[in-house]
Amino acid sequence: MWSGDDTALFPAPEGELLFTTDLMVEDVDFRTSYSNGFDVGWKLIAANASDIAAMGGRPWRAVASVAVRPETEVAFVDDLASGMAALCRKLDLGLVGGDFSSGREISASVAMIGIAGEGGPVLRNGARVGDALCVTGTLGGAAGGLLVLEEGIDADGSEDREALVAASQRPRPRVAEGRVLAGYARAMIDLSDGLAVDLGHLAEASGVGCEIDLDAMPLNRSLTWLCDRRLDTDPVALAVTGGEDFELLLSLDASDLSEARARVGELGTTLTQIGVVTGGPARIGDRDLDEWRAAGWQHLHNR
C-alpha cells in the first residue's frame, strides 16, 4: 500500500457514498503503440470520475491496481502514475493506495469512492414522458480520435487531428457539470459506451421510450476534417455509436432547460437538447435504438 500501512485510512464523510471501478487492459482498451502511460492513467481516472459525475457526485478517494509486463519500461509505469496523479489533482481527489503485480500484458484498474451531492444521487431510472433529453459538450470526438490513431491518419496541416486525439486520449470527466445538473436531472448517465447503448440503459431503467433528433446532435467540430479525409465515415454514426466521450446524458423537465443550460454555460460547457422522452419505443432518428445499439461501441480487439 502506498499509504505505508495495510490500508488507507480517513474519516468517513457525511452523506451518501458512491463506489465504482473501471479496468483497462492493453490491446483491448488501449494500445501502447499510440497511448503512453500518462494517457492510460489519465483515462482510467477519467472513466471512474465520470461514473461518479453521472450520479451528481464528487470524486473523493481512489486506489489503483496495476500489472505490467516484465519488459515494460519503468518510464511507462512512472507516466501511468503521473497521468493518474495529474487528473486526481485537477479533481481534488486523493489517490491513496494500490497494488502491483506483473503479467503478460499491461492492465490497470482503479476503484473510486465518491460523495453524493446534497440533493442525493441522480439515478438512471427517473426519466418521465415529456422530459427533454440533453447532452453536455459534443459527441463523436473520442471515436474520431480512435479512428485517427487506429488507422494512422496524419494531420495534413490541420489541428483537427490533435483535437480528436485529445478527445480520445485525455477525456475530461464532467464532474462540475454533473454536480450542477444534479439539481435539474431526473435521470442521468455518462456516455462511456456510446449514446445508443447508454441511452438504452437510461430508457430501460426508467421504463420509457425516446425520440432523438439526429439534426440536433452536437457533433465534435473536428469530425468535419476527419470525414473530408475519410469519405466513408458518417459523423452522426460516430456520435451515436462511439464510446468514451464521457459526456453526460440527462433527462429533465423541459421548463428547467434554459436555467440548466445557463448554469452549465457558466462552466464553459454547452448543454444541448437532442430529443424527448416518450411513452413509445426508443428511437434515434428514423431507426429503432436497438439497430444502432447492435452497431455500437467496439473494443479494440473487435475492430
Next chain:
Amino acid sequence: MWSGDDTALFPAPEGELLFTTDLMVEDVDFRTSYSNGFDVGWKLIAANASDIAAMGGRPWRAVASVAVRPETEVAFVDDLASGMAALCRKLDLGLVGGDFSSGREISASVAMIGIAGEGGPVLRNGARVGDALCVTGTLGGAAGGLLVLEEGIDADGSEDREALVAASQRPRPRVAEGRVLAGYARAMIDLSDGLAVDLGHLAEASGVGCEIDLDAMPLNRSLTWLCDRRLDTDPVALAVTGGEDFELLLSLDASDLSEARARVGELGTTLTQIGVVTGGPARIGDRDLDEWRAAGWQHLHNR
C-alpha cells in the same frame, strides 16, 4: 456496474474508513492448472479483508474488476463470482459493483472499504521495546500447500495434503480476531508476504528491532507430513519466508498477553508469542532479518 447504476450507492457509516485493493494475475499469483475460479475469487476477497483485519477493522463494501481470456470457460467466471460471494457472505460484506474486460490472461482485482473499530485503527508503527510479538494461528501452511501443488506431491493416504492445499487456496482472513486484538495491539500487520518481510515492515515503521525464537514458531501441523515426503524442506523456513498465511502479527504489552490470548481463544484461534521487541537489530533466530527477507516469498513466476 452490477448495482444497475453508474456507481454503487450507500449511506456513509460513522467513524474512520479503510480503503485497500489487491490484484491477482494468472501465472503470477495463481495457476488455473490447480486453482479453480472459486479459489481465486475466495483468495482475492481474503487478501483484501486481511488487510482490513490488520487495522482492526470490519470489511464493509467491495468492487471487483475482472479480465478473462476469450477462451476462458464461462464456468470459471461463474466460479470466480461464487468464490467472491461465498467469502463475502461469511464476512457479511457487500460486493456491490464491478467491471469486466478481456485479456490474454486472467486478472482480477478487488477494492474494499472497511470501517475502523471503535478504538480507532491499529497501525504498524506503535510497537515499543519490551512488547511481546505474537501471531494468530499457525504459519507455513500456505507455503506448504503451494509447494504441494507446484510440485504435484500426492496425498499418499494422508489428509495432510488437503489441509495444506486448503491453507494455500482458501485462506481465512482473521477479521473477528483482528477486531478483538485491536483492543490490545500496539502495532499489527497481516502476514501476506511472509513473516520476515511483514515483520520487517512493522519493525521499520515502529523504529524498533526484535528477537524471534524459532522454537516458539507455531508451525502448521501438516508440514511434518510434507517434510517427511520432501526431506530437503525445512518447515521453519516455510513459516518464516512463506507468504499468504494471512495470519495477524502484532506487538502488545506483555502484561496483556494472557487476556488477549483468552479472548482470541474464544474464537477458536490460538495466539502465540514468538518473540520480543528490542532496541537492537531485527533478528529471527540467530540470523539477521534481512538474510531471511532476501530469501522471502516468491511469486510463482520466480519459482
